[in-house]
Amino acid sequence: MGLIGLIGLMGNMGQMGYILWNPSLSFGPFRWYSLCWLIGLMLAYFVVKRLYKEQKIKDELFDPLFFYCFIGILLGARLGHCIFYQPDYFLTSGKGLVEMFLPIHFLADGGWKFTGYEGLASHGGTLGLIIALWLYVKHTKLSIWRVLDNIAIATGTTACFIRLGNLMNSEIIGKVTDVPWAFIFERVDMMPRHPGQLYEAIAYAILFGLMWWLHKKMPQKIGTGWFFGFCLFYIFTFRFFIEYTKEIQEAFEASLPLDMGQILSIPFIVIGLVCMFRKQKTYL
Template sequence: MIDLLNYIVWNPDLEAFHLGPIAVRWYGLMWIIGLATAYFVVKRLYKEQKIKDEYFDPLFLYCFFGILIGARLGHCIFYEPDYFLTSGKGLIEMILPIRFLPEGGFKLIGYAGLASHGGTLGLMIALWLYVRKTKLSIWTVLDNIAIATGTTACFIRLGNLMNSEIIGKVTDVPWAFIFEHVDKVPRHPGQLYEAIAYAILFGIMWYLHKKMPEKIGTGWYFGFCLAYIFTFRFFIEYTKEIQEAFEATLPLDMGQILSIPFIIIGVYCMIRAKKLEQV
């Protein structure tokens, strides 16, 4: 029998507060806070680099929609293709925040399923479109976004923690969480591990950009961000449960497989930046 006193019992209310009849869920609130903190960080970076305000103003919309669309499509295509890509209703649910009911009609459920790898890819595409419009250096924009990425990623994972999703494997470590919404078994708090790692990443990036501002625009910060996040993500997957049944037949889970290209891109960008310094 499990001794609940040995572990952290996790059973938060999914709703943070109400605005009249509208319930604000912790997950959505954490997304908003994460994006807002990144907004102010990048705004300060633009000011430090004397980049015109007119170039900053549209950046938030590009990032918001790039991350949201990429994360949603990433989840549907990478993790649940059999559901979303095999019927007209699935395709509609992939695009709209609804779920069709067996008895007919539909229910508004929000976007229940967002993948960080897809969000990263969507963000990169959105930033490419942004620099085409503004004519700013793509490497400067990527480096600035990379410096702020840790804070957004941290809050998103805290949102996952509040939702009791992306849970870890069963364990007996003293800091294990018992997720009451899941199965009341002590598990690794994988979401918290990632949130802490990303908070540390932001601290490192902010410190380095103060010490090495000349590297902004070389792609080094962007490369370091990718390499750090997805190397950590690769190894933290060993403490997490698979998200879909088909992953059990793979030598690596989907999160690890999708992390490898981003690690390679990150290392390449850091090497490229180093070579530019030597020219």
């Protein structure tokens, strides 16, 4: 059963064939969003571990990698959302600054509640990951290009499951449409909308399959930065165009010629192209 079929079975078919979407936010004691993040990171962990083994990189050099990646992605994604999408809230008060770093929300009566991190941005997560990997190679003395290429090969797995988590949360919804596969996000409204999260999840699953095939065909390019560049170019080019099917996330974006997701994608597309077409040399 394909990914679309699996997701379709989890909803109910509404009028005109649209999918009525209102799944539970939790699976037992776990929130779907957190569970999808965990699955995505663990899959990437095993993929990169396999790559390190293929390249005969010592186990002790692999062991700290997951810690660096987890902290870098989470911190970068959180700061990216707060700074790029809601600076008027998080950067203008002491309570906002605290909520930026702690998964809580202050209540009007002076109390607070645990909310988890409500707002993570993929562009910030990518930047945070790159910084974390730079710190990792400073510690391990491995080539930054080899590490970036290995992470890039595994990236599609994590990106796919993060977007599935967004789908389960009925967030980052698409624009109203009449396509026959439209989703009606019942927690949002009763309008048929593009399942933009599902489009991205499928694209990133394809990316992983493509990257795994390419690394088998072109093992000599691992360590040149080519895989890292291709990963950035693929993800953020797709992200740029898929934004045309998605609703803006914050009101201020309505006055911009491009939405924030598109604006932030452009530098990553350029960096990807530079990494792919620069004069390449393998750094062991």
